[in-house]
Amino acid sequence: MKAEDKINKIIKKDKQLFMTTTRQSYNFVAEKGEGDFAYDITGRKFIDFSSFISVYNLGINSSLNVKNAMKRQIDKLMHAAFTDYYSELPLEFAEYLLKFLPRGFGRMFLSNSGTEANEAAIKFSKLFTKRQYILAFYNSFHGRSAGSLGLTASRIVQREHFGPFPNTVHTPYPYCYRCPFNQKYPGCGFSCIDYIRKYPLSKEVAGEEVSAIFFEPIQGEGGYIVPPKDYFKELKRLADEYGILLVDDEIQAGYMRTGKFLALDNFDVTADIYTMAKAIGGGLPLGVTIAKTALGDIPAGSHATTFGGNLVPIAGGLEGLKYISKNKKSLENMAKYKGGIITKRLNEMMDKYEIIGDVRGIGMMIGLELVKTKEKKEPAIKERDKLKQYAFDKGLLLLPAGQSSIRIIPPLTISEQSLMKGLDILEDAVKKLKIQRQ
Ligand SMILES: Cc1ncc(COP(=O)(O)O)c(C=O)c1O
Secondary structure (H helix, E strand, C coil), X not given: CCHHHHHHHHHHHHHHXXXXXXXXXXXXCEEEEXXXXXXXXXXXXXXXXXXHHHCCCCCECCCHHHHHHHHHHHHHCCCCCCXXXXXCHHHHHHHHHHCCCCCCEEEEEXXXXXXXXXXXXXXXXXXXXXXCEEEEECCCCCCCCHHHHHHCCCCHHHHCCCCCCCCEEEECCCCHHHCCCCCCCCCCCCHHHHHHHHCHHHHHCCHHHEEXXXXXXXXXXCCCECCCCCHHHHHHHHHHHHCCEEEEECCCCCCCCCCCCCHHHHHCCCCCEEEECHHHHECECCEEXXXXXXXXXXXXXXXXXXXXXXXXXXXXHHHHHHHHHHCHHHHHXXXXXXXXXXXXXXXXXXXXXXXXXXXXXXXXXXXXXXXXXXCCXXXXXXXXXXXXXXXXXXXXXXXXXXXXXXXXXXXXXXXXXXXXXHHHHHHHHHHHCCCECC
């Protein structure tokens, strides 16, 4: 069978059998992967600038140690009924993970995905504070199960027909490139924080009734939006005024992606609860919710899930943490160095091509936003989709974010050679869009 026919056959069957996915563009049919590269079923090789949606931070299909630890654990025992029985490995994992967290964190819950990690955080913050409401941000993505979806406010298609979503209020995120208040940082004096005081917390719910503010330290699905350096200090000040907990969703931005284990560490602020998933399981499903010890305990039986603490992702996850621990400084330097290469190149491209409106990011979590004209900033949605396709045709995997952005999140371990080659393909794809600077 011809390669093209093989791909089309799979895609046709997939569309018949599976109800919905988020796939919107090119036809990549995954077969295998290693290091910097992914291969499709016809043997075509791709450089991956997506880390398979922020999962393979330590290389496509994870490092050999992670895989071997998982294989060994499969032979010993996979599922240990961690909600009912005890086992040692999750303790080792938890103790290791706590080494990467600020002091005072010592209570953990294990689940199987990002949305579950956030569901747990929603319930825990309500239990800890005995308050009902939650404040979250427009453009945010926290998952798609009922509770987390109440927080998510990134695209209507994700929420339409699924409401009502009780007890959540939303407020604008500091999206400075498109400031909802038409202001400029730092002259704005954080109008977006004043707004929270003046509107949601004055007109909709009393601050004293809000249990938690959920946020992403860098909005991922919403468009790779990076808040100004002091934003989270201001947010924490506001939260403290009302005794509200801060819940930091590190599911996409965490795990060394920005050069720090927690992306929030770039802002010199600590939260009260952190949630992690994606990369933390080394390629297998694992969600973690970590709370400050001082917040107390939750009643036995008030939350649990059958597969939480499954030993296979925990074994791989532990190896991943050991790898990070051993290589923390070099991962940090590499994120800075390689992130610097990416940002420099994208900024040069922004100077050359009318279509690139903004480049933003920290470490190796970088977004570029496409616009029809720099002056009016009309989102270049179709062009962004064409760009992904052009890049794919030349052997580069890219994923979208927000309305018209592209996320650049290669594995942290990518070689400089693959990085350069990927950036060359990206620039060729941008050139092909033919909207040059006038
Ligand atoms: C910041 C953030 N939170 C939560 C989620 C949901 O994670 P999952 O898809 O594992 O449920 C995602 C997924 O993209 C995410 O990026």
